[in-house]
Amino acid sequence: MSGTIVPGELLLELALLERIGGKGMGLVQLAKLGLPVPAFSVLTTKAWEQCDEGRAPLPVALRRELVEAWQALGGGPLAVRSSAVAEDGGAASWAGQLDSTLGAEGPAALSAAVERAWASGRGERALAYAAMRGTSPGPVAVVLQRLVQGEVSGVLFSRDPEQPDVTLISAGPGLGEGVVQGRIACDTFRVGGAGEVEAEIALKDEEILLVDGALRACLVPAERASAPCLSEDQARELAHFGRLLERELGVPVDVEFTVAGGAISLLQVRPITAPMPMGGRLLWDNSNIVESYSGVTTPLTFSFASRAYTIVYQLFSRVMGVDPATVRANEPTYRRMIGLVRGRIFYNLNAWYKVLSLLPGFSFNKAAMETMMGVSEVASDQEAGVERSRLGEGLSLLRLLGRLGWRLLRLESDARVFRGQFVRALAAARARDPYTLRPDELLQVYERAERELLWAWTPPLVNDFFTMIFYKLLQKTAQQLTGDPETQLHNLLLAGDGALASAAPARELAELAVICRDSDILSSWLSSPEEDALVLREALRHDLFRSRWDRWFERYGDRSPDELKLEAPTLRDTPHFVLQALRAQVRSGAVPDGAEERARRQRAEAEWRRLNRGLLGKAWRAFVLRQARRRVAMREALRLERTRVFGLVRDLFRALADRLVEGGHLGAREDVFYLTVEELLGFVRGTTVTVDLMGLVAVRRAEFDGWRATPAPADRFTTWGAVHLHNRFAGKGRAAAAEGDRLVGTASSAGVVTAPARLVLDPREVPDLGGGLLVAHRTDPGWVPLFASASGILVERGSLLSHSAVVARELGLPAIVGLGGLMDWAREGEVLCMDGSTGVVRRGGDV
Numbered sequence: 001m002s003g004t005i006v007p008g009e010l011l012l013e014l015a016l017l018e019r020i021g022g023k024g025m026g027l028v029q030l031a032k033l034g035l036p037v038p039a040f041s042v043l044t045t046k047a048w049e050q051c052d053e054g055r056a057p058l059p060v061a062l063r064r065e066l067v068e069a070w071q072a073l074g075g076g077p078l079a080v081r082s083s084a085v086a087e088d089g090g091a092a093s094w095a096g097q098l099d100s101t102l103g104a105e106g107p108a109a110l111s112a113a114v115e116r117a118w119a120s121g122r123g124e125r126a127l128a129y130a131a132m133r134g135t136s137p138g139p140v141a142v143v144l145q146r147l148v149q150g151e152v153s154g155v156l157f158s159r160d161p162e163q164p165d166v167t168l169i170s171a172g173p174g175l176g177e178g179v180v181q182g183r184i185a186c187d188t189f190r191v192g193g194a195g196e197v198e199a200e201i202a203l204k205d206e207e208i209l210l211v212d213g214a215l216r217a218c219l220v221p222a223e224r225a226s227a228p229c230l231s232e233d234q235a236r237e238l239a240h241f242g243r244l245l246e247r248e249l250g251v252p253v254d255v256e257f258t259v260a261g262g263a264i265s266l267l268q269v270r271p272i273t274a275p276m277p278m279g280g281r282l283l284w285d286n287s288n289i290v291e292s293y294s295g296v297t298t299p300l301t302f303s304f305a306s307r308a309y310t311i312v313y314q315l316f317s318r319v320m321g322v323d324p325a326t327v328r329a330n331e332p333t334y335r336r337m338i339g340l341v342r343g344r345i346f347y348n349l350n351a352w353y354k355v356l357s358l359l360p361g362f363s364f365n366k367a368a369m370e371t372m373m374g375v376s377e378v379a380s381d382q383e384a385g386v387e388r389s390r391l392g393e394g395l396s397l398l399r400l401l402g403r404l405g406w407r408l409l410r411l412e413s414d415a416r417v418f419r420g421q422f423v424r425a426l427a428a429a430r431a432r433d434p435y436t437l438r439p440d441e442l443l444q445v446y447e448r449a450e451r452e453l454l455w456a457w458t459p460p461l462v463n464d465f466f467t468m469i470f471y472k473l474l475q476k477t478a479q480q481l482t483g484d485p486e487t488q489l490h491n492l493l494l495a496g497d498g499a500l501a502s503a504a505p506a507r508e509l510a511e512l513a514v515i516c517r518d519s520d521i522l523s524s525w526l527s528s529p530e531e532d533a534l535v536l537r538e539a540l541r542h543d544l545f546r547s548r549w550d551r552w553f554e555r556y557g558d559r560s561p562d563e564l565k566l567e568a569p570t571l572r573d574t575p576h577f578v579l580q581a582l583r584a585q586v587r588s589g590a591v592p593d594g595a596e597e598r599a600r601r602q603r604a605e606a607e608w609r610r611l612n613r614g615l616l617g618k619a620w621r622a623f624v625l626r627q628a629r630r631r632v633a634m635r636e637a638l639r640l641e642r643t644r645v646f647g648l649v650r651d652l653f654r655a656l657a658d659r660l661v662e663g664g665h666l667g668a669r670e671d672v673f674y675l676t677v678e679e680l681l682g683f684v685r686g687t688t689v690t691v692d693l694m695g696l697v698a699v700r701r702a703e704f705d706g707w708r709a710t711p712a713p714a715d716r717f718t719t720w721g722a723v724h725l726h727n728r729f730a731g732k733g734r735a736a737a738a739e740g741d742r743l744v745g746t747a748s749s750a751g752v753v754t755a756p757a758r759l760v761l762d763p764r765e766v767p768d769l770g771g772g773l774l775v776a777h778r779t780d781p782g783w784v785p786l787f788a789s790a791s792g793i794l795v796e797r798g799s800l801l802s803h804s805a806v807v808a809r810e811l812g813l814p815a816i817v818g819l820g821g822l823m824d825w826a827r828e829g830e831v832l833c834m835d836g837s838t839g840v841v842r843r844g845g846d847v
């Protein structure tokens with residue numbers, strides 16, 4: 001040999017990229033690691049240079065060398081592949097841009113295959129790729145490799161770009177050309193770090209084979225068409241090869257392979273050049289939280305919500321017996337319990353589970369906590385990133401039980417003290433109209449409110465915890481008594497309590513509707529076709545109406561269809577929404593009184609008494625039911641206090657915005673929502689790093705407008721490493737719309753209703769449903785005025801403890817939540833039949 005063609009075994013000692021190219025270097029690396037590689041030689045770039053950079057035909061001497069190399073490789077068919085210096089590199093893969101020839105055999109065919117590979121380096125396809133990448137293929141070597149005619153071929157990625165903690169394998173029947181060129185259907189395998197294999201098997205009707213020296217598309221025999229191309233053991237072996245290569249080469253790799261007679265051969269390896277997230281795994285989910293923070297949320301709201309979560313869950317941990325030193329050590333975790341991705345708020349489940357794992361007894365109440373959070377899927381310990389010992393936690397749980405018992409005994413008195421402190425703190429914060437205060441005075445009010453309200457939020461948190469525990473206990477008790485895992489007895493026992501605080505806005509609005517109907521003057525005005533502004537002006541002349549109207553807004557005016565989003569207008573800002581709901585009730589004559597739901601509750605109580613047996617068991621079950629009812633009632637009452645806190649914060653920052661507009665630092669009041677709490681407080685304190693608030697607002701507005709025009713991330717997804725670097729936020733997303741005429745969700749409030757569907761995105765735009773079914777992606781407390789004109793509620797998101805489920809039960813409205821794909825499935829105006837006791841909804845007809 002003259003050194004123009006070098007056998008693979010000689011290259012193991014000395015291989016230079018500039019002589020054997022990227023593909024040749026990859027084969028050398030495979031061989032050095034002792035991996036199964038078919039025998040090969042490389043026609044170096046020296047030959048390319050001798051032939052006028054591949055433009056001149058091969059000289060006779062080089063043709064003789066080709067024949068010798070072919071004979072040394074066994075004299076059978078070869079794979080002749082380009083191996084440009086830039087090919088298969090870390091900067092650009094050049095995948096498929098230069099030509100390869102499979103099945104070359106004999107002097108003429110070998111020479112033609114080499115010249116074809118050289119010519120492809122200056123071909124139209126390669127030149128276009130080079131222009132896009134700002135590079136060139138460089139000198140072109142050529143790999144001569146014994147062709148393995150495998151029954152199965154494919155490609156593996158040592159890391160799936162969408163799920164980097166698994167190996168991705170695509171495999172199809174026949175030769176690899178069909179796979180890499182996308183000409184055939186392929187099976188997909190994902191292999192996890194522990195060896196678990198997830199397979200997606202395709203119907204493979206065609207394969208590419210070498211027939212009479214040429215590639216041909218052939219039919220796949222029926223017995224192989226639907227069978228997996230690889231066994232699980234083969235998939236694991238390939239994943240092992242991929243991880244070994246990644247570890248040795250220091251980068252994620254793309255490997256081509258073939259399988260003949262059950263034996264795997266690796267044909268080439270290259271770095272994965274597409275950007276790929278790398279690093280620690282984080283799990284994100286917007287279940288439950290999307291009810292409060294739907295769609296794009298502004299920086300001000302997110303920054304305040306993040307501060308609130310940080311504060312209240314540190315408090316909760318201390319109440320649950322976590323050592324203060326442990327709480328302080330984990331403060332960074334508390335700060336990242338929620339995150340902002342493409343402008344939307346998500347739970348960082350790793351942070352949540354880390355915080356929850358600090359609590360005694362986490363192993364035993366993890367499922368109940370997931371119910372409280374309403375996550376769309378239960379996370380494994382590995383997903384959650386927590387480790388725990390059930391024995392150790394069992395002992396700590398025993399110690400905690402005494403603490404919890406004491407907390408439960410004093411919870412009612414603690415809540416009364418909290419309400420008293422809350423009323424005094426809120427009154428102090430509202431003592432002066434915030435819109436008359438200076439920025440420094442507003443800062444003082446905010447800091448005092450944060451200290452006296454948020455840092456005193458312990459009783460609501462403790463009650464939320466007990467709500468979760470006793471709801472779960474009641475559900476399990478109902479399932480045991482009835483022997484039915486799908487029973488709704490527990491929900492019926494909690495329904496029909498119209499005295500709950502969350503039902504009060506609707507109840508008091510209904511009472512006002514009765515007053516209006518009993519008054520000829522008010523009934524005439526509210527039923528008239530006149531515009532809202534005129535109707536309200538005339539109605540307010542009526543003393544009783546005015547007093548009830550003013551009292552309603554004093555109590556509930558801070559509520560809003562997005563009441564926890566500071567940028568959202570409140571009901572006080574948009575009184576026409578409430579007026580339209582009131583007018584709809586006056587015109588229809590229907591007043592939701594909850595009588596039907598109370599009757600269901602009475603029947604459920606009778607069934608509960610019938611099933612209860614045994615003195616001790618009966619006493620325990622009565623205790624569970626009593627506590628579940630009390631805890632739910634207290635939770636709904638305290639949620640109204642939370643609304644008032646957000647109302648105060650909203651007013652404080654709006655007032656600060658007015659001062660900044662007056663000072664020329666903002667262009668409009670709404671600009672304040674594009675700044676964070678820290679930036680605004682820093683501006684007043686003198687600790688901000690920039691005073692160009694208008695510049696910040698302009699940048700943020702442009703970015704968040706972009707997020708509004710960008711598809712939302714999936715409802716549940718995983719990121720790796722830096723969250724906003726190379727991650728695609730893809731996952732299960734919204735459940736696909738059901739096919740056919742039936743959809744099943746979570747039964748939340750019993751009752752069968754057949755009515756037209758009214759699809760609502762913003763309740764302020766559809767004040768009167770006219771007895772139709774309210775169909776929504778999600779709801780929150782600000783939607784309550786709309787419930788009065790609905791005959792039933794269907795919600796795509798939500799859980800049994802979400803607001804829409806709780807209020808529906810209180811008002812006696814049949815309801816189903818968790819209807820994945822509902823908004824894609826339902827059509828405006830079509831007749832649907834829903835059964836709130838089974839969770840089934842159908843198009844038309846009976847359920």
